[in-house]
Amino acid sequence: xxxxxxxxxxxxxxxxxxxxxxxxxxxxxxxxxxxxxxxxxxxxxxxxxxxxxxxxxxxxxxxxxxxxxxxxxxxxxxxxxxxxxxxxxxxxxxxxxxxxxxxxxxxxxxxxxxxxxxxxxxxxxxxxxxxxxxxxxxxxxxxxxxxxxxxxxxxxxxxxxxxxxxxxxxxxxxxxxxxxxxxxxxxxxxxxxxxxxxxxxxxxxxxxxxxxxxxxxxxxxxxxxxxxxxxxxxxxxxxxxxxxxxxxxxxxxxxxxxxxxxxxxxxxxxxxxxxxxxxxxxxxxxxxxxxxxxxxxxxxxxxxxxxxxxxxxxxxxxxxxxxxxxxxxxxxxxxxxxxxxxxxxxxxxxxxxxxxxxxxxxxxxxxxxxxxxxxxxxxxxxxxxxxxxxxxxxxxxxxxxxxxxxxxxxxxxxxxxxxxxxxxxxxxxxxxxxxxxxxxxxxxxxxxxxxxxxxxxxxxxxxxxxxxxxxxxxxxxxxxxxxxxxxxxxxxxxxxxxxxxxxxxxxxxxxxxxxxxxxxxxxxxxxxxxxxxxxxxxxxxxxxxxxxxxxxxxxxxxxxxxxxxxxxxxxxxxxxxxxxxxxxxxxxxxxxxxxxxxxxxxxxxxxxxxxxxxxxxxxxxxxxxxxxxxxxxxxxxxxxxxxxxxxxxxxxxxxxxxxxxxxxxxxxxxxxxxxxxxxxxxxxxxxxxxxxxxxxxxxxxxxxxxxxxxxxxxxxxxxxxxxxxxxxxxxxxxxxxxxxxxxxxxxxxxxxxxxxxx
Numbered sequence: 001x002x003x004x005x006x007x008x009x010x011x012x013x014x015x016x017x018x019x020x021x022x023x024x025x026x027x028x029x030x031x032x033x034x035x036x037x038x039x040x041x042x043x044x045x046x047x048x049x050x051x052x053x054x055x056x057x058x059x060x061x062x063x064x065x066x067x068x069x070x071x072x073x074x075x076x077x078x079x080x081x082x083x084x085x086x087x088x089x090x091x092x093x094x095x096x097x098x099x100x101x102x103x104x105x106x107x108x109x110x111x112x113x114x115x116x117x118x119x120x121x122x123x124x125x126x127x128x129x130x131x132x133x134x135x136x137x138x139x140x141x142x143x144x145x146x147x148x149x150x151x152x153x154x155x156x157x158x159x160x161x162x163x164x165x166x167x168x169x170x171x172x173x174x175x176x177x178x179x180x181x182x183x184x185x186x187x188x189x190x191x192x193x194x195x196x197x198x199x200x201x202x203x204x205x206x207x208x209x210x211x212x213x214x215x216x217x218x219x220x221x222x223x224x225x226x227x228x229x230x231x232x233x234x235x236x237x238x239x240x241x242x243x244x245x246x247x248x249x250x251x252x253x254x255x256x257x258x259x260x261x262x263x264x265x266x267x268x269x270x271x272x273x274x275x276x277x278x279x280x281x282x283x284x285x286x287x288x289x290x291x292x293x294x295x296x297x298x299x300x301x302x303x304x305x306x307x308x309x310x311x312x313x314x315x316x317x318x319x320x321x322x323x324x325x326x327x328x329x330x331x332x333x334x335x336x337x338x339x340x341x342x343x344x345x346x347x348x349x350x351x352x353x354x355x356x357x358x359x360x361x362x363x364x365x366x367x368x369x370x371x372x373x374x375x376x377x378x379x380x381x382x383x384x385x386x387x388x389x390x391x392x393x394x395x396x397x398x399x400x401x402x403x404x405x406x407x408x409x410x411x412x413x414x415x416x417x418x419x420x421x422x423x424x425x426x427x428x429x430x431x432x433x434x435x436x437x438x439x440x441x442x443x444x445x446x447x448x449x450x451x452x453x454x455x456x457x458x459x460x461x462x463x464x465x466x467x468x469x470x471x472x473x474x475x476x477x478x479x480x481x482x483x484x485x486x487x488x489x490x491x492x493x494x495x496x497x498x499x500x501x502x503x504x505x506x507x508x509x510x511x512x513x514x515x516x517x518x519x520x521x522x523x524x525x526x527x528x529x530x531x532x533x534x535x536x537x538x539x540x541x542x543x544x545x546x547x548x549x550x551x552x553x554x555x556x557x558x559x560x561x562x563x564x565x566x567x568x569x570x571x572x573x574x575x576x577x578x579x580x581x582x583x584x585x586x587x588x589x590x591x592x593x594x595x596x597x598x599x600x601x602x603x604x605x606x607x608x609x610x611x612x613x614x615x616x617x618x619x620x621x622x623x624x625x626x627x628x629x630x631x632x633x634x635x636x637x638x639x640x641x642x643x644x645x646x647x648x649x650x651x652x653x654x655x656x657x658x659x660x661x662x663x664x665x666x667x668x669x670x671x672x673x674x675x676x677x678x679x680x681x682x683x684x685x686x687x688x689x690x691x692x693x694x695x696x697x698x699x700x701x702x703x704x705x706x707x708x709x710x711x712x713x714x715x716x717x718x719x720x721x722x723x724x725x726x727x728x729x730x731x732x733x734x735x736x737x738x739x740x741x742x743x744x745x746x747x748x749x750x751x752x753x754x755x756x757x758x
Contacts, residue, residue, distance in 0.1 A: 291660035334357075692731060
């Protein structure tokens with residue numbers, strides 16, 4: 001999956017010189033402060049304007065009382081913080097001057113012409129941003145990928161017209177508009193384009209208040225209501241609150257809307273720019289790593305198995321003592337730059353808690369570094385095989401497995417000591433926590449994906465540690481180096497060869513480097529770096545924890561971490577830590593098993609209700625629509641039904657298990673709608689994709705019936721004849737892939753671990 005506009009391209013689109021108000025004003029009949037003194041002499045015009053403003057405000061407040069009463073309540077008696085003054089030229093169009101700063105909002109004699117030209121410039125260019133999914137290889141035999149292939153093939157059966165613009169097509173499913181100004185641009189936007197959903201962001205309440213006097217909101221609100229078009233006003237938000245509120249909007253109405261959208265910056269100031277930067281940086285993450293149906297069933301089955309086998313989970317209470325929370329933590333990935341830092345790590349391994357992330361476990365085994373904690377993200381059974389390939393079985397005996405509840409039972413079986421979190425973005429933990437108090441004891445983790453380094457960082461933060469050092473978390477390949485993607489110490493990786501040019505390792509993006517320069521990266525590496533940055537921001541801004549994170553990796557930049565080379569770190573005067581004290585606290589206080597009544601898990605999946613829910617959704621999806629906007633509204637309606645399922649305690653798991661796959665397929669459906677100017681052809685392909693989704697939903701019923709016994713690998717016994725499921729009208733059954741195993745011929749020459757300090 002990738003978005004067809006990069007972050008740099010998106011920045012160029014939002015802040016294009018051709019759409020900047022001041023630039024456009026310069027090309028029109030521009031206006032400056034010396035002109036205003038002359039304009040104010042037009043006393044009759046100013047009085048007519050003032051009377052109109054008062055009348056317009058009253059009409060608008062009345063309209064908001066009808067359609068959005070909270071907005072009316074906020075602004076009916078609002079007192080602005082800034083001193084603003086309306087004025088007009090001889091055309092009578094209200095404009096605005098900010099007295100304290102002596103700045104004019106629309107620096108032209110004709111604000112209408114200015115706003116019209118800006119909107120026309122925006123919608124006449126290829127500014128619609130879309131996400132495209134390709135056909136993904138299915139390594140295990142899963143319904144999601146079976147039907148994803150069919151949907152993608154339909155989308156790709158028609159050559160995409162890259163000359164499409166919002167103006168040509170006359171419709172967009174989703175528009176994010178930053179800065180309302182006086183609202184004039186809205187009239188010209190809706191005059192030329194049907195916007196199924198508008199998110200209007202105005203961080204300055206004074207500005208929105210001013211628009212209530214100048215713009216005919218009443219007419220717009222009635223138009224939107226009559227045509228069942230959506231509008232979401234986000235007023236006065238900080239950048240952080242903006243992201244939360246926007247995420248909530250898409251959670252309700254469908255994350256698929258973020259896959260095809262138009263971004264507009266109406267006017268710009270520091271607040272608008274700060275929000276735009278979050279939009280540029282984080283928008284794509286709203287539909288990233290959504291999970292999918294089979295994956296959720298696997299993860300839930302694994303979590304239940306881990307609970308029933310008595311494995312220890314991270315508990316909300318007690319908190320980690322302060323003397324332990326401040327200890328240095330080395331979080332180590334197996335990226336190539338680790339080789340630059342390995343001598344520092346060897347020398348100081350007794351002065352820090354060592355966290356080996358994924359394949360870094362084997363890397364450190366060969367380098368002579370003894371990890372205290374092994375971080376694992378994957379729910380796949382092959383992880384246990386990678387552990388078995390380490391010849392010295394004592395190496396992991398006193399190690400703690402740091403992971404999420406979705407990890408495969410074969411992996412947890414390899415460890416005597418576990419610290420398992422509830423994975424908050426999976427349906428299981430929230431669902432069972434609502435059903436039983438026992439599960440409310442479990443601490444949850446955010447952003448432990450997409451790569452194992454994310455588990456290392458997020459897991460240690462949620463355990464309570466706050467002094468982190470990152471090594472080998474490169475998230476790509478530094479340009480100008482001859483690096484592969486792993487440290488030279490990773491023996492099994494070398495057996496598989498250099499994979500930088502194929503599969504998920506293929507490097508297709510360029511990102512800033514941690515120590516300058518640039519790094520070749522890809523979607524998952526970029527998302528990994530983004531999520532590390534995001535979790536650090538969460539702990540700073542929401543958890544109010546003073547976290548220190550030093551990034552020594554010579555790879556992709558992580559904005560919220562401090563960039564330092566290991567040779568710049570001074571550990572000479574730091575004492576060795578008491579690792580036994582840390583181990584005892586984590587094993588005996590911070591973690592513990594979860595006990596549940598016998599038969600509890602057999603009763604909580606409400607299989608009849610699941611069947612009813614998918615039948616209802618299928619009946620809606622099979623309906624035929626006659627326009628692009630109706631198609632978007634149909635997918636919104638289904639998304640809202642799914643949200644209702646997720647909002648209800650009894651059906652929460654049902655809605656969550658379906659959401660990721662539905663939203664992924666809807667992203668493809670929305671993309672198909674905007675593939676060409678031929679609406680009839682687009683709708684024909686869209687309906688074919690909807691039929692694929694309906695067949696998918698029907699087949700989910702047979703898979704769901706096996707819960708809670710649907711572990712990855714073991715699930716193959718439910719698929720007969722060597723095929724995934726059965727044939728459906730839109731999608732034939734695919735062959736079950738061969739069972740995957742790591743190479744078993746590799747004979748590690750290092751039979752016994754030896755701790756090395758140099």
